[in-house]
Amino acid sequence: MGRFVALAFLFMTVKGPIQAQHVPLGSWETYFSYLSAKHVVQVNDHIFCSTYNGLFSVNLADKKIRIWSKSDGLSENGVSSMAYNSEDSLLFVAYRSGFIDLVYLDKNAEPKEIIPWPVLQNAAGLPDNKEVRQVTFHQELAYLSTTFGIIVLDTELRQVEETYRYIGSNGSEAAVSNIAFSDDSIYAVTSNGVLAASMQPAVNRQYFANWKPVGTPANAVAICQFNNKIYAGFPGKGIYERASGAWNKVYSSESKRYSIRKHEKSLIVALDDKILTIDENNNATITNNTLIQSPAEALQTADGTLWIADYKNGLIRNSGPDFTSFVPEQKDTIISPRPDSVIMDYNGISWARLPDYLGGGILVENKENNKQRVLSASVGNGSLPSSSIRSLALDQDGYVWFASDKGVGYFMTDDILNTSRADAVLPVYGQRRLFANEKCTAIAVEPGNRKWIGTTNGLYLFSADGTELIRQFTAADSPLPSDHINALRFDPENGIVFIDTPNGMVSYRSNASASAENLSAVTIFPNPVRPGFAGLVGIKGLLDKSIVKITELSGRLIYETASQGGTASWNLNDYTGRRARGGIYMVFIVSNDGSEKFAGKLAVIE
Known part of the structure; x- marks a missing residue:
């Protein structure tokens, strides 16, 4: 009762x-710059654009922008190349690391399935640089142009079909930037010039002697098949077509960069600062605008609209006389100024980390009476595990915590300027000093007094005294863009920790505020x-x-x-x-x- x-x-x-409405606990958000656009592809009624460390799409019907990130199931952020295979509704996404995601999309360009594919990581004998420069689909196979040759993949069976690696002179390794197919041949722009090989089934394309040099007016940087001919871009010369074994100039240009893409009835070429359209009769049309400053790639939709990935201004849409920039809303992309260089304790005493070129350590100063001391690695005068201090934070108990090149610790602040001996307290976790001899780069305190600690090997959340690990994040198991943490800032009102890394900034909604x-x-x-x-x-x-x-x-x-x-x-x-x-x-x-x-x-x- x-x-x-x-x-x-x-x-x-x-x-x-x-x-x-609230940001869900445990959720992540990205704060990348989407201005450095590199690649653009069309997926049904959507345009996908990749930037240096981000990916987003635009709905052609309502022009709404959708950001794609590791929170959506992608494996990484830094897209090096991508291509769409309409037969399988497959967006092939390759990252700078060489890792691959097979993103299967529905008719609304929403993900049905994302399959991580570490095929290059798992392959023995490949160099450290596994970046994919271009992806080209041909007869249901994906041809990857890489720094170590051409890799042919069967995305349905998820297996390597062939590898054309040692195709340079005398069987040397040849870096490939892009490829094209014409008639029964494959053409490759390589570090050894343009090479061609027959696509006949009986030809062993893994044998270098079956790759023949193609004479060119200069070193080509881009190649594409159009109108049953091969077109190529040559820095300082222009666009040429190959017919009957000879190269003929189609358009003269001083451009140093070329990206060539085939449309239904035209070629779309990105030059240094403009877009060139070449029709079936080799008539050229120039498109330029103040928004087009450094185009990387462009495509044309069925209604004639140009979509341009620009290194400086993001994704640009050109329809008739109108030019519009399409990029996700720009937010702060770095933590600046850093909140952890100089802090004030509850007694009004200033604590400042000193740079390494001044000997490092922590300067403690009462600015009212000019009393000060420098805490160092010396016993009795700091006992810092390292004089290289990377971050300072004041916790709820009034202790000053530090992150150093050899771990973390804290000082009790009372009478710090009046006592002859001052030694750092170094927390113990797992029967050893917390982060002993590990480079700690940042520290931030939650309102519940838990400690966020950034290192060069990931992000950690510890209990108030540093003796209990609550959570750990790395780039491999979370949306962190890098394991190297540059800086941290905690927003106590909203319970959000902002994480700055060399590959961009993200935030995490903690369960503390x-x-x-x-x-x-x-x-x-x-x-x-x-x-x-x-x-x-x-x-x-x-x-x-x-x-x-x-x-x-x-x-x-x-x-x-x-x-x-x-x-x-x-x-x-x-x-x-x-x-x-x-x-x-x-x-x-x-x-x-x-x-x-x-x-x-x-x-x-x-």
Whole structure:
């Protein structure tokens, strides 16, 4: 009866489910620059564009932009080449590392399946540089132009068909930039000039002697088949066509760069600062505009619209006289200025990391009385594991934490300028000093006092005292674009940690945020939880270390936790690890001192 009365009272004080939109806990977001566009392909009614470290698509109907990233299932970010095979609805994505994703798309250009394919990584004897320069589909096979030759792949069987690696002079290795097919031959632009080989089944194309040099006016940089002829671009000379064994100039140009693509009835050529269209009669039309500054690649849709990937201005659309730039909304792409170079402790004392060229260490200074000291690796005067300090942060207990080239640690700040001896506290994890002899590059503190630590080998989240590992991320198992962390910044209001790397910046929504003053604005999200949801339920607007209990309507407790700052989370599992069934659940919250209480409902839909 007692439990029934208590439950009835709580039902009368319930605030009801809050349905405000929030960034889901555990979610990632990218902050890449999409201006350095490199490749563009058409997939049905969508245009896909890759940049130095990003990929996005544009819906031709409504012009909406969709960003693609590792959060969508892609393996990496740095796309080196891509091509679309309409027969299989396959977007072939190759990364700078040589890793490949086979992205199968539906008619709306949404992913049906993404198959990671480390075929080049798993192949023995390949060089470290496995970057794919161009992907060309021919008779259902994918031909990869690489720095070490041509790799022929069967994407359906996911196997290597052939490798044309040692096709240079006297069987030397030849780097290939792109290829083209004409009649029964394959043409390749290589470091040994243009080479050609017969595509007849009886010809062994893995034998270098079957690749014949093709005489050219100069060193070609691009090649394409059009109108039953081979066209090539020559720096400083222009576009030539090959007919009856001879090269004839089609268009004269001083351009140093050429990218040639075949359309139904024309060739689309990207030059240094303009787009060239060549029709079946070799009539040339120039398209230029102030937006077209450094075109990398271009295509033409059926209605005559040009889509241009530009190294400086992103994706550009040209329809008639109109030129429009299509790039995702640009946000801050780096952490600047860094918040961890100079900090102030709760006593008003300044702590600054000194650069290595000044000897390193930490300068501690009271600017009111000009009292100062430099903490170093010397015992009694810092005992730093390394004088190379990369980051400083003040935690909730008033301790100053540091990240150094040989691990992390912290100082108790009271009387730091008045005591003769000051030694860093070096946390111990797993029976050894935390990150001993490992380069730590950044540190940030959550409102719940947990520590985010960036290294050259990934990102880590540790407990307040650094003795318990809570979470670890690397580029291999998360949307991190690189294992090398440059800088960290934590947004306490929204519970987001920003992560700056050499390959771009991303953010992660933590399950910690700034503590609220009371429980008047508690938010439960998502609410309701819909079928297929695989994330965390967030409960925000709490006081630090609030107790959160989740029960069935019967009053049976199935989960209990304490908030990290102003946020708590639930993975939708009960104490036994079983997934919560569909229904209504009660969420009871009590502040750490018992002065504040809240009750709410959470709906789980099966």
